[in-house]
Amino acid sequence: MKYIDEFRDNKIAKNLAHAVSKKAEGLRPLSIMEVCGTHTMSICNFGIKDMLPANINLISGPGCPVCVTPKSYIDKAMAFSKKPEVILTTFGDMARVPGSDSSLMEEKAKGRHVRIVYSALDAIELAQKNPGKKVIFLGIGFETTSPTVAASLVYARKKKLKNFFVFSGHKVILPAMEALVKDGDVKIDGFLCPAHVSTIIGIKPYTLIAGKYKIPCVIAGFEPVDILQGIWMVLEQIRSKRPKVENQYTRVAKDSGNKKALALINEVFSVKDSEWRGIGTIRESGLFLNRKYSGFDAERVFSIKPVKTRPDTGCICGSILKGLKAPFDCPSFAKTCTPEKPKGACMVSSEGTCAAYYKHRI
Amino acid sequence: MHDLIKKLFVKELGNPLLNKLGDAAIFKTGSRLAFTTDSFVVSPIFFPGGDIGKLSICGTVNDLCVSGARPRYLSCAVIVEEGFGYSDLEKIVLSVKMTCKKAGVDIITGDFKVVEKGAADKVFITTSGVGDIYQGASLSIERIRPGDKVIISGTIGEHGAAVLLAREELKFKAKISSDCAPLNGLTSAILNKGIKFMRDPTRGGLATTLNEIAIDSGYNIGIEESKIPIKESVRVLCEALGMDPLYMANEGKVVVIVAPEAEGKVLSIMKKHPLGRKSVIIGEVKKERNKRVYLKTRIGGKRIVDMLSGEQLPRIC
């Protein structure tokens, strides 16, 4: 397929891998972090780690939005699903994440109205087709997804829909990146910045990381050639001791981002502190429906009994999300925690670090 | 009920053995038999390229074929949910009829039950099948050795993709049909030509079947991504949904393990058959013994391909 196959080209990839090895020669061991679930998957699927020299360590950060959604959110979502008038709609990989007692998939099997959708627009269609029901959509995702939910809410408002609601768990990636950098435990020598989040937010947000913390930031596409070129560009910055923000993904991501998408986010959401599973509360890192859209906010409209969330035990997802530990370091990994019976979110989503490691036995 | 059985099942599927409607069908067949059973609970029950009826015949016939047997007789037990439409039932029975004819098998005994609403999801079908092991057929996982080639008979993931699309929740449109088909003609043509083992990669996809072979044979298997045949539409759909085609179900494909000296001949016979036109060697059995499947990616990287755990779910980012 045009503009995809070229960026998966065998020869170009091999040349790049060779160039990366040359660029890395003589450098101390380096850790490059990616904070995007699709990067995690791509790196695994194409076997990129296998092509890198020994002194380059690619670590997965908290790039999987499903993985960082707090348990209390899932418990609340399940409480919503138990209301007889509610149809709960969700993206696919949210459905298997374990809450305190079960998961949405398990609730679905018990007969609750839980439906998997590909887009918030599909949830709206469901609401329009079922006027007697109340459709709640679980809004999960970073800045690539939040504008799509924002656009859907604007449409719902235009259509004066009275039975469509969003339970927002959307997050903003930059605060998490900054929190990781400030965290003394995590050593990050460079960031591969997420392709599609950057398509929306542009390069400006990352200037904090490169400017204040002197860490190279390269926006890289998802294809293997993009990732390898991104790594090459990070190494070039490290060698020249000139950290900055660079854009490898110019064919899609504009330096200025997508203004319309950003405007939609501002129209619908306001930024507040939010909890990240395994990491804790990060300031100004979550998107919540603002006053203008409060009529669509599931949390404000529906009353549910306060949920008692049980803390994660035997799960070190937090350290894994920060790139401090690998899945193998977890006592539960591949034993009591498997993709079939996941204990923590990192194992559920196919983008989650533990699921990726389990599948590919890296 | 008896009326329904006579007017629909016996009318459409009738043969001298079934028509007797005895408590058991009494028959004589070969000396070495293969016997298999499977339940079919697919949802939705109608999908592009087939339906639960066609699937219930192909699934059991194919299990017999890949075991080196000529499928002969099947049993068919149908459970429907109260309120299930007659016209849908008739469609399914006609589909069963057509597929039996194509596969050259007869249903010689069966059962039909109705359960209360909610106790079954529309219709469930269980088929068991008996086949005669072909003379000289010596398929066995123990015969697999390092250097043996791994052949797939065609493009992967179509059944899984077709069923997923037919569920309508995801609203993608694509001309993807299930590859559901009886494999007798293809498998019998290559049976005594130097092949060591066969399996049809159904639920869990090609990846799961290759893992089963690696585990049971005790050898690693190495495959190359660039050699695995896949239709562009299946690839695009899987990428859009974040799913891996290696784990998508097939219902009309066979994995063949063949000795290297016979690979050319077997491949050429397979390619001459309508169900094997896209047959290709995708890898080989290795001498290492950690029982894993390794994939050389299209860009030259390497990754392990594991069994399917849980269910593949469309993901977001």
Place this chain on the structure above:
Amino acid sequence: MKILKIEGDRAIVSAGRVERRIGINFLNNPRIGDYVMVHAGFAIEKLDPKRAEETLRILEEIQ
């Protein structure tokens, strides 16, 4: 995916004979034939063929 048809702020896109109806609210001047990146039912940006070619040219120079 490629835009096949535009209907207001919705479009039909296609790739490898797979089609879907999506939202194009975020695009500036979308046109039939444009390649777009699709996520969660929306086109989030167009793909710029000139920039794609430029990147490929730079890649050829990396040794």
